[in-house]
Amino acid sequence: MTENTKTGNKNWRPATTLVHGGTTRSPFGETSEAIYLTQGFVYDSAEAAEARFNGEDPGFVYSRYANPTVAMFEDRIKALEGAKAARGTASGMAAVNLALMASVKAGDHVIAAKALFGSCRYICETLLPRFGVESTLVDGTDIEQWKAAVRPNTKAMFLESPTNPTLDVIDIAAVAEISRNIGARLVIDNVFATPLYQSPLKLGADVVVYSATKHIDGQGRCLGGVVLSDEEWITDEVMPFVKHTGPHMSPFSAWVLLKGLETLPLRVARQTESAGRIADFLAGQSKVSRLIYPGRDDHPQADVVKRQMSGGSTMVAFEIDGGKEAAFRFTNALETIRLSNNLGDAKSLITHPATTTHQSIGEEAREELNISDGILRLSVGLEDPLDLLEDVEKALGAI
Numbered sequence: 001m002t003e004n005t006k007t008g009n010k011n012w013r014p015a016t017t018l019v020h021g022g023t024t025r026s027p028f029g030e031t032s033e034a035i036y037l038t039q040g041f042v043y044d045s046a047e048a049a050e051a052r053f054n055g056e057d058p059g060f061v062y063s064r065y066a067n068p069t070v071a072m073f074e075d076r077i078k079a080l081e082g083a084k085a086a087r088g089t090a091s092g093m094a095a096v097n098l099a100l101m102a103s104v105k106a107g108d109h110v111i112a113a114k115a116l117f118g119s120c121r122y123i124c125e126t127l128l129p130r131f132g133v134e135s136t137l138v139d140g141t142d143i144e145q146w147k148a149a150v151r152p153n154t155k156a157m158f159l160e161s162p163t164n165p166t167l168d169v170i171d172i173a174a175v176a177e178i179s180r181n182i183g184a185r186l187v188i189d190n191v192f193a194t195p196l197y198q199s200p201l202k203l204g205a206d207v208v209v210y211s212a213t214k215h216i217d218g219q220g221r222c223l224g225g226v227v228l229s230d231e232e233w234i235t236d237e238v239m240p241f242v243k244h245t246g247p248h249m250s251p252f253s254a255w256v257l258l259k260g261l262e263t264l265p266l267r268v269a270r271q272t273e274s275a276g277r278i279a280d281f282l283a284g285q286s287k288v289s290r291l292i293y294p295g296r297d298d299h300p301q302a303d304v305v306k307r308q309m310s311g312g313s314t315m316v317a318f319e320i321d322g323g324k325e326a327a328f329r330f331t332n333a334l335e336t337i338r339l340s341n342n343l344g345d346a347k348s349l350i351t352h353p354a355t356t357t358h359q360s361i362g363e364e365a366r367e368e369l370n371i372s373d374g375i376l377r378l379s380v381g382l383e384d385p386l387d388l389l390e391d392v393e394k395a396l397g398a399i
């Protein structure tokens with residue numbers, strides 16, 4: 001394999017990094033990234049095999065450990081995020097699980113923000129305690145609650161911001177200061193903000209995770225995830241976990257996701273612009289009792305947004321006046337925007353969290369998280385914004 005000599009250019013701006021970063025080429029010199037659909041690798045001699053296994057020769061050994069196409073994906077997103085090391089995973093949940101499992105052992109304690117993607121909440125609330133890791137869930141926007149939850153054995157802190165589905169924004173730098181003071185590892189799920197609008201490592205976080213399934217693929221084709229952090233922790237803790245338990249990314253998914261990274265800035269910028277227009281329209285509607293969009297000055301944590309995000313991103317949350325019945329009438333009247341629990345897609349997707357993604361947490365937990373029966377979560381896609389606005393306007397009329 002011949003290395004692309006320009007791969008290491010540190011001066012590229014994000015859009016250029018996302019087209020060229022991490023590219024390696026076979027002796028054929030292909031323009032596009034090759035898919036290395038191989039399980040293993042052959043060695044020219046017994047000595048060469050020995051050198052691979054003892055690390056003297058850094059080449060590939062087995063695709064559960066590492067794979068050339070997956071490595072290109074890892075190197076590209078690493079360059080964008082400004083991280084020293086990255087591991088691709090089979091899904092976003094594999095990445096979250098990996099980041100937490102590689103941070104704790106029995107007897108440790110984890111603090112997480114309550115407003116979490118459902119499966120992340122399951123890991124913190126149910127799975128970790130089964131293995132002797134206690135967890136405390138706090139209101140992430142209340143910094144005092146993070147401080148109060150600290151115990152001598154707190155080893156990891158976990159949050160997503162903006163949160164799902166109510167788009168609250170948590171002060172990452174403030175939580176990072178608490179975790180740094182006690183030597184815990186702060187893990188940020190950065191899916192909703194995307195790597196373009198928020199850089200948690202620069203805000204003091206230790207680890208960033210993505211569900212690459214969302215904006216990074218962005219066209220609803222495959223699942224993937226990635227964990228980004230410093231070299232030492234990835235090598236010493238994350239790598240052995242991946243090697244021996246197998247949550248690795250498939251080379252085919254890595255190839256799809258490399259294509260996704262090339263167009264990420266274009267797609268996310270367009271989706272964000274449309275999301276802003278839809279949010280502004282909804283804000284003026286009498287049938288909308290609450291509107292939450294991080295790109296607007298009336299966002300509940302607008303001051304934090306200004307400090308840590310450079311764009312409002314692609315998600316809009318709003319409450320239809322009239323509860324579940326009115327929200328259902330609105331959703332059922334939509335024709336362009338499709339009903340789906342996914343997000344970050346080219347297609348605009350809407351979901352009613354109380355009866356879908358957040359049905360199983362129960363009414364009490366929903367109340368605590370402000371997920372009323374009228375709340376809808378809209379992921380804005382790549383359609384012409386005028387078609388989206390017309391769709392929303394017509395559906396409001398149907399209530």
Ligand SMILES: *Cc1c(COP(=O)(O)O)cnc(C)c1O
Binds near residue numbers: 117
């Ligand atoms: C989708 C999502 C996940 C899980 O990702 P998968 O790729 O579906 O496993 C985790 N966190 C957030 C915020 C998500 O939106």
